[in-house]
Amino acid sequence: MPPEMRDGEVALDRDPAETTDAGVVFIGRIRSPWSRGNAPKNIRAAREEMDGATIELDPRFAPALTGLKIGQPILVLYWMHDARRDLVIQAPRHVDAPRGTFALRSPNRPNPVALSAVRITALDLENAVIGIDAIDCFDGTPVVDIKPWLETVDVPPANT
Amino acid sequence: MPPEMRDGEVALDRDPAETTDAGVVFIGRIRSPWSRGNAPKNIRAAREEMDGATIELDPRFAPALTGLKIGQPILVLYWMHDARRDLVIQAPRHVDAPRGTFALRSPNRPNPVALSAVRITALDLENAVIGIDAIDCFDGTPVVDIKPWLETVDVPPANT
Numbered sequence: 305m306p307p308e309m310r311d312g313e314v315a316l317d318r319d320p321a322e323t324t325d326a327g328v329v330f331i332g333r334i335r336s337p338w339s340r341g342n343a344p345k346n347i348r349a350a351r352e353e354m355d356g357a358t359i360e361l362d363p364r365f366a367p368a369l370t371g372l373k374i375g376q377p378i379l380v381l382y383w384m385h386d387a388r389r390d391l392v393i394q395a396p397r398h399v400d401a402p403r404g405t406f407a408l409r410s411p412n413r414p415n416p417v418a419l420s421a422v423r424i425t426a427l428d429l430e431n432a433v434i435g436i437d438a439i440d441c442f443d444g445t446p447v448v449d450i451k452p453w454l455e456t457v458d459v460p461p462a463n464t
Numbered sequence: 465m466p467p468e469m470r471d472g473e474v475a476l477d478r479d480p481a482e483t484t485d486a487g488v489v490f491i492g493r494i495r496s497p498w499s500r501g502n503a504p505k506n507i508r509a510a511r512e513e514m515d516g517a518t519i520e521l522d523p524r525f526a527p528a529l530t531g532l533k534i535g536q537p538i539l540v541l542y543w544m545h546d547a548r549r550d551l552v553i554q555a556p557r558h559v560d561a562p563r564g565t566f567a568l569r570s571p572n573r574p575n576p577v578a579l580s581a582v583r584i585t586a587l588d589l590e591n592a593v594i595g596i597d598a599i600d601c602f603d604g605t606p607v608v609d610i611k612p613w614l615e616t617v618d619v620p621p622a623n624t
Contacts, residue, residue, distance in 0.1 A: 325606065329485055372566060383485075407528075
């Protein structure tokens with residue numbers, strides 16, 4: 305059975321998921337109240353509806369948290385493992401006309417890496433557990449990276 | 465020969481690169497003036513030293529650019545394919561004391577995905593080529609994703 309397509313959507317002939325140029329290792333999981341059906345539209349909505357979330361890392365990565373501080377902003381990168389990877393034009397319900405995948409934040413993309421800018425609210429270095437202010441992904445979503453958020457790097461230059 | 469370690473650095477017993485929980489597909493390459501030896505320290509330094517860079521996508525992803533505009537800020541995600549993936553504590557030259565990988569923007573990390581917030585300066589939709597204002601990675605770096613940068617999503621909440 306071919307996958308469901310909405311009007312105007314375009315898929316590649318060959319699913320990018322069939323090609324592996326590099327391998328990702330899951331370094332932990334996000335714990336959130338969200339699952340299919342009750343998840344917020346985006347991180348802004350999540351922030352209004354929730355009281356924090358947790359990142360549980362594989363304990364062997366505990367030393368890699370050295371130097372992070374409560375209150376610090378971080379980028380969390382996670383893998384949207386249920387996403388479709390073959391759509392190049394998509395018609396999400398909230399968008400007026402079909403749009404290219406790279407013009408959307410949809411989880412469906414050739415490499416389903418999502419990211420959120422959040423703040424650290426708690427740190428358990430021994431158990432490699434990080435409290436964060438909010439997240440909009442499902443409970444159990446695999447984590448692939450954590451980086452310090454830096455204004456000089458993560459805000460684009462003014463439009464001149 | 466074991467890989468070179470600086471004082472205070474800590475590596476995992478087992479390289480995360482040996483585990484593949486998911487596969488990444490390279491969707492294109494970055495064209496920049498940088499190679500080993502002449503690369504800038506970060507995107508801010510790159511911006512001062514260069515006159516733009518180019519992203520050349522695999523042409524099958526051309527439709528995925530529909531809706532992007534010149535002047536728009538985007539996030540470019542790329543794969544630092546020469547990075548070490550086993551370091552959990554690192555001592556980069558510019559940092560005073562060894563620090564955890566997740567407290568650094570070093571390319572060396574379990575999943576070497578880097579990202580930059582840049583602006584689109586040119587768009588060739590037919591050939592899937594994007595001009596951007598600057599980038600700090602080597603010429604030929606593989607690209608894994610492009611996303612619209614959104615202030616409401618990509619700036620962390622105020623520290624309360």
